[in-house]
Amino acid sequence: MLLTANDVAHSWAGEVFAEDLDTADQVRLAFGLLDLLDDYWVTCEIRFADVSAEGPLPAEVLWDGYRRRLAADRDAEAVTYSLWVDWFEDRRTAATAFAEVLGNDIDRVVAERSEALLHRARRVLECSGPVPWPVKEPTYRTAVGLPALHSVLFQGLLASYHDVYGDLEPAAALALLDQLDLPANTQHLAELRYVLAAGHENHHSPRAWDEVVRS
Template identity: 50%
Template sequence: METARSERTRHWLAAHDLSTDDDPEDAARELMPLIRADEELAPADKLELGLGLLELLNTYWVLVELRWFVNAAGDEALWDTHWQAIREHLERPAPSEAVLRSLWSDWFEDITTVERAFTEVLARDTEALSGAEEPLLRRAAAVLRISGPVPWPLKYPVYTAAADVERLRPAVFSGVLYSYHDVYGSLEIDPALELLDRLGLPDDTEHLADLRAALEEGYTNHHRPATTPPG
């Protein structure tokens, strides 16, 4: 889908005799450094061109470079533009796999950025989940499923609010499941067990029985030894 951003990026590429004809990942590794190095562009313009390149290539490396750029810039206006664009990607009927990978493996696994990132893409909208319209429900479901690395105290209030929305219950379960399975997953046993009860999922839900058993045995993470069992 052509957007104003992608059209602007096409014009910049044409003006510099560049194209996106290569493999998308190779093209991103070639073009993003050129955009960032263009001294004729203001920082806001560099971000817009980078976001346009994401529209054109839909590949992870664009997001790697954008993350470096906005973190280094330290400009709240750039942060706001960046996160608004990410939210829009997450609200599409089929969220970008590149965006999901970037959130999960870069922003959420980094203790220095996870709070800001999770707040921007979902936590600030916690109170709006009840009665939310389709775009927010899609974004919430996408973020919940990849929220395993997010610290439990940060995501638990979002999980509890989302558990009251029937549409989001499978995504909450995925969040809890991967809080257990992710190498960097964060989970607390008692509230996790209470959440599983609140979700009211069918007993034959895939992985539900195994997850419940592991939690009841005192495991907070598939990759770590058991703690003292609850109770």
């Protein structure tokens, strides 16, 4: 019987945390399995271990694992999806997770502009919609200083409006949007500017978005 990566992840990812290793090495082994399988379920088992009775996991090892994979020049969909739906949508963990994967380093990203740091910043900003606005706004404001991040900042603002758990403050978001150097034909730019100027916080005001789409 041929097993898929997802089959293997469901069968074995949780077993990593039963291995006769110290916790830090268990976390490193779990991330190694993630590299091998590239399956979101491995990140679920990492999070389960973090919130278990034996948790939390060593923060420096946990977040270093995320940062390394966000910075790598390879697909990171499982990692970004994990951040989005598990860490960022949970108000108990969003602030810490966002700080660890980008917020604490945004000044360095803008100053150094290395490809690895830009990879990480772009991936985090794109999935940052659910992060509470007061947590992410300082990072967004700093990122405005780097034109290479303007397109993903726009995606972050758009997700902050449209995500089910998206969060933004309309006036502040509009002020940031107006500082972005974007092509005039950027999809949804006009709609987002319109709803923010009208004071709408999220997609729960669907008529506002539809109104500008029809105009």
